[in-house]
Amino acid sequence: xxxxxxWSLSGSATLVALVxxxxxxxxxxxxxxxxxxxxxxxxxxxxxxxxxTNVLRTGNKKLAAATLVGDMLKGTAAVIVGARLLGGxxxxxxxxxxxxxxxxxxxxxxxxxxxxxxxxxGVLIGVKGSIALVFAAIWLSxxxxxxYSSLSALVASLLTPLLLWFWxxxxxxAIVMGILTVLLWIMHRENIARLLTGREGxxxxxx
Numbered sequence: 001x002x003x004x005x006x007w008s009l010s011g012s013a014t015l016v017a018l019v020x021x022x023x024x025x026x027x028x029x030x031x032x033x034x035x036x037x038x039x040x041x042x043x044x045x046x047x048x049x050x051x052x053t054n055v056l057r058t059g060n061k062k063l064a065a066a067t068l069v070g071d072m073l074k075g076t077a078a079v080i081v082g083a084r085l086l087g088g089x090x091x092x093x094x095x096x097x098x099x100x101x102x103x104x105x106x107x108x109x110x111x112x113x114x115x116x117x118x119x120x121x122g123v124l125i126g127v128k129g130s131i132a133l134v135f136a137a138i139w140l141s142x143x144x145x146x147x148y149s150s151l152s153a154l155v156a157s158l159l160t161p162l163l164l165w166f167w168x169x170x171x172x173x174a175i176v177m178g179i180l181t182v183l184l185w186i187m188h189r190e191n192i193a194r195l196l197t198g199r200e201g202x203x204x205x206x207x
Contacts (some may be wrong), residue, residue, distance in 0.1 A: 007172075009090040017091040020096025021078040025119055027108035029070030030055050037063055043112075047201070051114040054147045056203070068118050075099045075122025083126070093176045096123035100180050104187060117153040117186040120180055124160065127173050131163050146201040150191035157181045 009017070030042050030050040039058050042050050046057040052068035071090040075096065082095030105111040125132040135156045142152040165174035185191055185192070194200035 007090060009067075009094065013087045016131065017082045017086045017094040018098040018101075020081060021095030021100075023100040024064055024074045024078040024081070024095075024156075025099030025100075025102025025104075026108060026113070027102075028106055028109055028113065029074070030067040030114070031109070032062055033066050033070070034058065034060075042069050043180065049114050050109070051116075052118055053203070057201075060184060064165070066148050071103065071114065071118035072122035072125070074103070075119040076126040077121055077122075079126025090172070093173060096127060097180065099123060100183065108135060115153075116180070116184050116196065117149075117157075120153075120184055122181065124177065124183055127177070128168050129165060129171060129199075130166055131160065134163060135160055143192065143203060148195065148200055149203050150188055151195055151202060154185060154188060154192070158177060 001205070010118050015132075021187055028050050030052065033056060034042055038143070039060065042048070042054050042058075046054045052064045052070060055067045056064035078095040078099035079092045083092035086092075086095065086120065100119050100123060102113075103116050104113050105158060106113045121132060121135060124135055138156040138159060139152040143149060146152070159182060161174045161178035164170045164177055168174075191200055
């Protein structure tokens with residue numbers, strides 16, 4: 001556990017990794033792909049979110065899938081670039097944080113972005129692929145039983161840091177993903193309120 005305190009990345013390298021990750025994460029695939037397909041502005045329908053779940057509310061499943069893949073892979077790409085070009089595993093984690101923040105608060109959209117589930121998963125893929133598979137399995141199981149995308153993400157993200165810490169023995173990654181989990185839950189605070197009152201929209205429901 002002393003590995004948690006052994007952080008060797010310099011301040012300048014940390015900043016570079018954070019900025020590079022942010023630029024990856026701030027690409028708004030949902031808006032870009034929907035506009036290219038001649039669809040409506042995602043911010044004007046459903047939840048107003050720019051992610052795949054809201055794209056699905058347009059009725060275009062292929063577009064929703066493409067948005068999911070894009071938002072996911074930008075998180076993975078940030079982690080890979082951080083690991084290979086910016087300073088190894090620690091830079092990878094910082095770049096992952098940057099990518100997640102970029103998706104939540106993209107400068108191109110006046111810092112009003114998505115809720116981060118796909119990008120969270122993408123970062124996790126880059127950090128530890130086997131845990132990402134478990135995340136996906138949990139998400140799919142909860143989604144199948146409840147039909148709530150938000151609830152699926154909340155449950156899967158809550159378990160992710162625990163899996164990284166106790167199963168994968170990756171304490172630094174567990175702490176980073178724990179931070180992202182807290183942010184993800186904050187971004188889902190309205191969903192949580194709707195879940196508690198039975199007003200949350202279900203998967204496939206059009207806006």
